Amino acid sequence: DGGITQSPKYLFRKEGQNVTLSCEQNLNHDAMYWYRQDPGQGLRLIYYSQIVNDFQKGDIAEGYSVSREKKESFPLTVTSAQKNPTAFYLCASSITHLPDRTETQYFGPGTRLLVL
Amino acid sequence: AQKVTQAQTEISVVEKEDVTLDCVYETRDTTYYLFWYKQPPSGELVFLIRRNSFDEQNEISGRYSWNFQKSTSSFNFTITASQVVDSAVYFCALRFYGGSQGNLIFGKGTKLSVKP
Numbered sequence: 001d002g003g004i005t006q007s008p009k010y011l012f013r014k015e016g017q018n019v020t021l022s023c024e025q026n027l028n029h030d031a032m033y034w035y036r037q038d039p040g041q042g043l044r045l046i047y048y049s050q051i052v053n054d055f056q057k058g059d060i061a062e063g064y065s066v067s068r069e070k071k072e073s074f075p076l077t078v079t080s081a082q083k084n085p086t087a088f089y090l091c092a093s094s095i096t097h098l099p100d101r102t103e104t105q106y107f108g109p110g111t112r113l114l115v116l
Numbered sequence: 117a118q119k120v121t122q123a124q125t126e127i128s129v130v131e132k133e134d135v136t137l138d139c140v141y142e143t144r145d146t147t148y149y150l151f152w153y154k155q156p157p158s159g160e161l162v163f164l165i166r167r168n169s170f171d172e173q174n175e176i177s178g179r180y181s182w183n184f185q186k187s188t189s190s191f192n193f194t195i196t197a198s199q200v201v202d203s204a205v206y207f208c209a210l211r212f213y214g215g216s217q218g219n220l221i222f223g224k225g226t227k228l229s230v231k232p
Binding site for chain 2: 040041042043045068088090092100102103104105106107108110112
């Protein structure tokens with residue numbers, strides 16, 4: 001089945017620890033995204049990548065890092081610099097519509113990060 | 117400024133009632149795209165519809181219908197004969213043409229509870 005997978009479903013972080021959230025897609029989409037969702041809030045963009053080996057900061061990139069070494073994979077690392085990491089993290093990938101070259105984003109099932 | 121407002125934080129209806137979720141947006145662009153996503157309790161965002169600013173035709177898909185009115189900057193979503201499975205948080209989102217890819221602006225969502 002084609003889709004977006006995220007792992008783990010739940011992740012616990014200790015103080016001062018870096019943790020990495022996995023996102024994989026087999027939809028052959030070029031672009032991938034990471035969002036953070038806090039309770040009662042909409043989604044806020046952390047990072048996005050339009051092609052392999054290239055990525056841009058979103059609205060709340062501080063305390064996070066990403067890599068895009070393969071088209072299918074876009075892991076997110078929550079570093080110790082992120083002081084309030086408890087949230088629901090959603091990964092997305094997008095298909096580009098022609099001729100207007102805009103995109104529709106499709107989302108994975110999410111990872112819930114909790115701080116111990 | 118680009119902004120999406122979903123004024124209804126929570127709505128509760130009884131099964132088989134019709135319900136409308138409101139979405140009001142702000143943008144200075146003449147070309148833009150609007151989206152609705154559904155987030156069931158499992159957490160994954162499910163894409164429902166994409167509409168561009170040139171197409172003001174209303175759309176119907178089964179029990180779902182969307183009313184796009186540029187004059188009032190609204191893109192409302194109606195569920196006819198609601199069912200318990202419709203219980204979810206619904207997000208409206210805006211993407212303006214020419215913005216950097218990834219620039220999808222979400223409202224804060226409306227939580228719909230459908231009671232049997």
